[in-house]
Amino acid sequence: GNSVTQMEGPVTLSEEAFLTINCTYTATGYPSLFWYVQYPGEGLQLLLKATKADDKGSNKGFEATYRKETTSFHLEKGSVQVSDSAVYFCAPSDSWGKLQFGAGTQVVVTP
């Protein structure tokens, strides 16, 4: 089955700093790739996705590019806000559409 490795957190940043969260995966075939975000006290929600190689997913200022050659899907944001404080999960899907979630990376943005 698929597996996914995310950088460990917590990642602590100042407001307006650049954020990168690394994600690499192993998978058979060509999975779709997803980033989910979990704000405090809430369930997960889809942040962005990419369904084929070299696709770039983007939403709310976040971006991630499907890199098939390096099996990576790193999440980036150029200027974070306090409201971006959350836990971020990388997740490839298998051929049946089931997601394999990473351990999650907690991001803390300070004013």
Next chain:
Amino acid sequence: NAGVTQTPKFRILKIGQSMTLQCAQDMNHNYMYWYRQDPGMGLKLIYYSVGAGITDKGEVPNGYNVSRSTTEDFPLRLELAAPSQTSVYFCASSYSKRNTGELFFGEGSRLTVL
């Protein structure tokens, strides 16, 4: 829209007790899922369902049971609760499995087994 609704939000059980976590969705989604989230471990799939009357095991099904008698409801049953089942449980739904990957999650149910 209510989306995915889970009850209860919090529950404390004694070892050996049983309980059912309720999950309902009002989006007419075919696919429903139960995950557990343990600190630093991400989400693990317990059971899933592709439609009414059809369920299948995920990664960590032991100690749990599910049923899917309607499209809307997908309850998770814990029989003989154990401390290892202390976790946060999330129910999710999606319209289709075909690589859309967009799951809609409930707010979670925090269960403690003492």
